[in-house]
Amino acid sequence: MIKIETIDNQKKLDIFVKKLAHERAFVFNTETTGLDPFTIKLLGVSFCFEDGEAYYLPCPKSEILNLKLIFENPKIKKYGHDLKYDFEVLYENGIKLSGIDFDTMLAAYLLNPGARNYKLDDLVLAKLGEKIIPIEKLTGESRKKISLGEVSAEKIAAYSGERSEATWRLVGILRGELRETGLEKVFEKIEIPLAPVLAKMEIDGVKIDAALLLKYADRAEKRLAEISKKIFKLSKEKFNLDSPIQLRQVLFEKMKISTAGLGRGKTGISTAAEELLKLKGAHPVIDLILEYRELSKLRSTYLLALPKMVSPVTGRIHTSFNQAVTVTGRLSSSSPNLQNIPVGGEIAEVIRRAFVAPRGFKILAADYSHIDLRVVASLADDKNMIKAFRAGTDIHRETASQIWGIPLKKVTPEIRGAAKTINFGVTYGMGPRALALSAGITLEEAKQFIAKYFTVYDGVRNFLEETRQKARDQGYVETLFGRRRYLPEIYSPVPQIVAEAERMAINMPVQGTAADIIKIAMVKIAAGLPKISPSSKMILQVHDELVFEVAEREAEKVAQFVRKTMEGAVKLKVPLVAAVEIGENWGEMEKYKI
């Protein structure tokens, strides 16, 4: 049993503040009435800086401000579990957390990014062999769950104090494991400094023109009704167009449209767009269905959903940038996902136009050009591919020219297209079959093409083979900076599983190194941006792109700074190139020329 002291009077608080100010490091853990940092209330904070002992400070009012100087002192190290969340809670309570030094969730993620689940309870059980009080013990089970706000301070103190104390002991264990696995650098140089950067992006959010989206939702609705009518006329039956099962029945059983050459899923013939495209021309209903699908998707996922996500408190959209989800080291975004906003269509453009800058500001977007392929060239140390990138022209044309041994001028769009597909496919471990399918060539042609590709880019071929071998030898692969992905499936007796694992083995160092690079750039930009333009904000990250809301008068300065910082984030064997665009919104942007 650990000792938990509740700080429930001024005298105790004075003593505690003095004591805490003299610690070199402590764990803290905020308790709140919910999960959304903008609507929840802070209930209390627990602390631990010694094995077996914890403190709980109930602070419904402003007691927390007594600790402001300590929380904001970068010299006093802060430990915790998912500190991005605590950062946001404190920020909403007037405290700018500084000195983040260890996050047990991020450590557990780096140690095994395939785990999917990094709940403190599970971590404590796995690493300490102890069971801690589950939240349900306080709030009850799913249906009749109550908020922590309705739970007594005594119970929360026991619950929270125990968590802080367990976190404290986890820090020692996880720090050792990070050191043993060489993950210390990625942890200290990338993930830990990134956490408060992401927190700030989530807090700031993005401005949306909700009225514009809803106007188009209405138009989409009307168009969908028209399309449905036409489809039902052709099928001579009304049915739910959103149901793949009903659609399959109508198309293939009632209307007897040929299913030859169509792929199937677990439940029957697939009606995915990819399959329906094969039926284009077979029946006029196909085009209508494709149009219905596209419009319906955009309406429900973006036009209707985004306006619902506007915070009543800030009037903006606050996504979550998840730092411990993907197996490759990328971020993910949810509630809403702002990393899959449509691009390149009529309605897609409308949706992007709804991501607006406030008065006096502009949207600035900067994206890395071909970062994945540049990473391949660098990791593989491939002389020809490096040469192609140093030439600084169109990489796919360079590739086509090198592979077919023809001058750049003679590269046709078709040849360039095939080169583009394979350049792209290399980062996924693509085989001849997939190449043939996506480049629209025969299997034989694809095989020849790949053979030629690897003759010219023999460094790439060696890199791919070495990466597979490494996965087999070590059971894991890693990025340039040492981020790991374990691949136990590489030892499967089933050849198909092994092949899948090999493709993952090839993709992870590429995708992961690119993720490392943009994360490093984000940390550097976040550190430097306030000096360049205090009112400008980094608001989104979309894997190879960063989006900012910048003060109009400082847009040029920011453009220069962002581009330089992204391009200089790390030193590869090829130059990194970032292109900047500026506009009133995310849909209408113009290239920023140096």
Place this chain on the structure above:
DNA sequence: AGACTCACG
């Protein structure tokens, strides 16, 4: 809860 489909890099 799982399947299907589809939006992004």
Place this chain on the structure above:
DNA sequence: ACGTACGTGAGTCTC
């Protein structure tokens, strides 16, 4: 004989 590119999150239907 077949299926074949990596990584995500969300809306909808179905059970």
